Amino acid sequence: MYLINGRVSRGRDNPILGCDASGEVVAVGDKVTKFKVGDKVITSDYAMWHDGLLTPEKEATGLDLSLGTDGCLRELFTINENALVRMPKNLNWDEAGVIYCTWVTAWNAVINKGEIRPGQTILILGTGGVSVASLLFAKAAGARVIITEINDEILAKAKELGADECINFTENPEWHEKVLVLTGGKGVDVRLRPLGMPRSTRHYYVQSKTEL
Structure with a gap:
């Protein structure tokens, strides 16, 4: 594009x-x-x-x-x-x-720059290739993963892959508020936004230590 x-x-x-x-x-x-x-x-x-x-x-x-x-x-x-x-x-x-672009991008974001650690929480927007790879890396690192998507079937698959919390954009237009509820108002340690759609800008309402 x-x-x-x-x-x-x-x-x-x-x-x-x-x-x-x-x-x-x-x-x-x-x-x-x-x-x-x-x-x-x-x-x-x-x-x-x-x-x-x-x-x-x-x-x-x-x-x-x-x-x-x-x-x-x-x-x-x-x-x-x-x-x-x-x-x-x-x-x-x-x-x-698919290793080169998708998986190396996810590794660099989650492990190198995000420095995700066991017990931390990461918010991943969407379920594209980089998002799914990031989900798997984050779970392998021992992190809690909150992932967002507009399709329940895809969210169910993300759950199978290890996502701890799944949020449907469509059913939860103010989804950022649900993230805050799920984290007890603390926000997340890392935010990963491999998206460009307007709704993804709501992640700015979610406090985090690292933005990717």
Whole structure:
């Protein structure tokens, strides 16, 4: 949408989209040293980001797939070896294909920046990919999770995945007040807002120590 609306312009018209992919190496150039034909790999825009927070130096190594270069929504493509990492052996193609953007974003938000700890409470808005990944990371860290959504069936699934409290936006238009009730008026330790819709701005009424 950023490209269509002109909010992002990197000097390319109508680039092929897609930054997440898993695949198999079918050919390599003469100077490639990290991979060989047959290797299973996933894309990683910041393959040199090994730990800690994302810094300008680490970000400078990224290729900006689908913005700076053509993306991954094609069967075959050529890519710099520095934009790939080996695919974990315990994951299938579908699982591995969403690690880079969705799961790394969630990890950086909840664990690195949010520094969520056992016993803390995190408010997660929505149930998109980043939200679900954040839910799982937060539960693994021992946190209490309050999650919001407009669909009861999806909220039921979030409950199955470990969400402690689920709030329906539609049934609770003043949902921020319910969050305060659920936390005894204290608010939450971390707020995660991977949404842009107007109703999500109500999270500002919920006190928190960290905003993501």
